[in-house]
Amino acid sequence: MDDLVHKALARWPNVPAIAGWLRLTAQGEWLLTGPVPQGLTISNARILNFIARNYAAEDDGRYYFQNGPQKAYVSLECTPWIYRVYPLDDGSDVLVTHTGLICLPDAMYTDEQGRALIHTSVGIGLLHSTDMARFSDGLVGDDGAFIHKGVWTVPENPAELLNTRIALRKNPSLTSGRYSRECGIEELDSASLPNRFHFQPDPEV
Structure with missing residues (x-):
């Protein structure tokens, strides 16, 4: 996880997690599913690499992207x-x-x-x-x-x-x-x- 993400978590430790807006497709693409803009595939290389470095899983099998202080759970089209x-x-x-x-x-x-x-x-x-x-x-x-x-x-x-x-x-x-x-x-x-x-x-x- 990025150092700036660790710092953001330390500064804002109680930001509520969210779900239902990011999906991993069977082609390994990140798809925005809500709230807006829906159905948009993320293509910016800088954003893609930021998500890649901060993608992880919890013990209960939920995968997420740690977006600064906020955890965003990821829907999986097929596998994590x-x-x-x-x-x-x-x-x-x-x-x-x-x-x-x-x-x-x-x-x-x-x-x-x-x-x-x-x-x-x-x-x-x-x-x-x-x-x-x-x-x-x-x-x-x-x-x-x-x-x-x-x-x-x-x-x-x-x-x-x-x-x-x-x-x-x-x-x-x-x-x-x-x-x-x-x-x-x-x-x-x-x-x-x-x-x-x-x-x-x-x-x-």
């Missing part, structure tokens, strides 16, 4: 994280959340709609639809089932490798380097996601 895959020239990939956090996959799933979902140390997330082709490159059939074999990079200085709209940030728990991951693909029902992975799609104040 949307993952992107960025290929590197050496054949490895960088796995990144919609907020710019670099991660490594721990488990992978597919739902009844054929969508890919990835679990990492930050949580469960939907793979962005435009990255499905790259993801499919790592799929290997194994006795009627599928596993995903991939080589993932955690770059030391991501900004030197990738020019992205959201500034990439290293997860403090990860060491820079190349990692091989082999994950079985488990089938699940998308309706089971909130309970199984402990998040609330439609939080209330």
